[in-house]
Amino acid sequence: MTKRYPNGFVAVDDLHIDVPKGSLLGLLGPSGCGKTTTLRMVAGLVPIEEGHLVVDGQELSAAPPHRRDIGLVFQNYALFPHMTVGENVAFGLEMRGVPRSEIRARVDEALEMVRLPGYRDRKPREMSGGQQQRVSLARALVIRPRLLLLDEPLSNLDAKLRDEMRVEIREIQQRLGITSVFVTHDQVEALTMCDVVGVMNKGRLAQLGSPDDIYERPASMFVAEFVGRINKLPCEIVAGDRVRLAGTVCRSAAHDLPEGRGIAAIRPHRIHLTAARDPNLVGNSTNAVKGIVRTVTYIGDIVQYDVEIAEGVLLKIEQHTQGSGLHHNTGDEVLCEWAPRDMLIFGRDDA
Structure with missing residues (x-):
């Protein structure tokens, strides 16, 4: 119609x-x-x-x-x-x-x-x-x-x-x-x-x-943006399923991506936040990017973190709260980890 x-x-x-x-x-x-x-x-x-x-x-x-x-x-x-x-x-x-x-x-x-x-x-x-x-x-x-x-x-x-x-x-x-x-x-x-x-x-x-x-x-x-919360980040598609995001090469859920500029999309609750350590110690099946916690928002059932992974590039992360209280504070160095299947890549025309 x-x-x-x-x-x-x-x-x-x-x-x-x-x-x-x-x-x-x-x-x-x-x-x-x-x-x-x-x-x-x-x-x-x-x-x-x-x-x-x-x-x-x-x-x-x-x-x-x-x-x-x-x-x-x-x-x-x-x-x-x-x-x-x-x-x-x-x-x-x-x-x-x-x-x-x-x-x-x-x-x-x-x-x-x-x-x-x-x-x-x-x-x-x-x-x-x-x-x-x-x-x-x-x-x-x-x-x-x-x-x-x-x-x-x-x-x-x-x-x-x-x-x-x-x-x-x-x-x-x-x-x-x-x-x-x-x-x-x-x-x-x-x-x-x-x-x-x-x-x-x-x-x-x-x-x-x-x-x-x-x-x-x-x-x-x-x-992706309308249905649920999502991080929308500029990236460079380098080959196959790999993209360069905030200076780090990461793997994605996509295959045979054409080289060029793209948009990476990651759900905030699919990112795991831990204390900073050497990303090389993380297995090849997981993407890992270092960052600094810039803001912390406590909402009761979840805590929202804004983590700066490159100058002016913020990654929003959501973690369920636990009785022991907040795990990370403003200014902490952290490691952001997520599975390749949880990162979608769109061309600029799809953004």
Whole structure:
């Protein structure tokens, strides 16, 4: 699908995704990357001008929203404040002409599904944000959709509620086997909830794969930076799998690299920090670079170190804390070690 506005701006550019039946697809990316526009085209809220939407073999590109059999959960809940919970959940069934005798049973079933039995007569204003989001989810599920769309449904909740709702939404989606599309800018939500993740950038699909693929084998520096924290360091590719980084020749996960300038990418938690010693004493299977600790940031479960490995070149390192306290202090000479498989190399064009 492509979405081009009259002023020439292309919000979604030639996007093609095949979502396996019963799976949860996460569309992940920064604000303005086209993920919400994509969701709205699938829902029928934005017209599809170029391309096709096919669900279970049925062409739905020109179908109105109420004919697509799609459930939609909004970021801001979008509940009718003057209606009770039961009336909000029943609304979609009434619009579809479901007999009133059947509506009550289906509303009760949906509220039970989202752990809100007995809340039928409450008004949305009498409920917490997490409860309102459950009502929004019940309203989407009560129509028994063949496709469920979720537009950043957790972004208005506090951290604890987000963790709870992540688990609940995933459990319900798997139990019902509903094919779902989840839009988010939060990498944790995408990696923990989704079967397949599509990372979007400037209207295009930067990479599509499993959470493990996206995190461990990013296709570009953009994906590596957006999905998780990473060190981005200029390097010189010297031959095969070897690069010169901060004056030291290191081995990487890549093979047959073309010589020239590149970008090295290393996750901070994949680097091991020890007291300074001769790098030559480290085995050939490990990269080792000396440095000086410049800053130390204690965060509770981890300590973040900024280590200068060459003039103006800082390596960010994260280590889990232990009861014995900090292991390194500002000004300490240290040795930074990491496995070749944990260093990705990108050409300048991929950065």
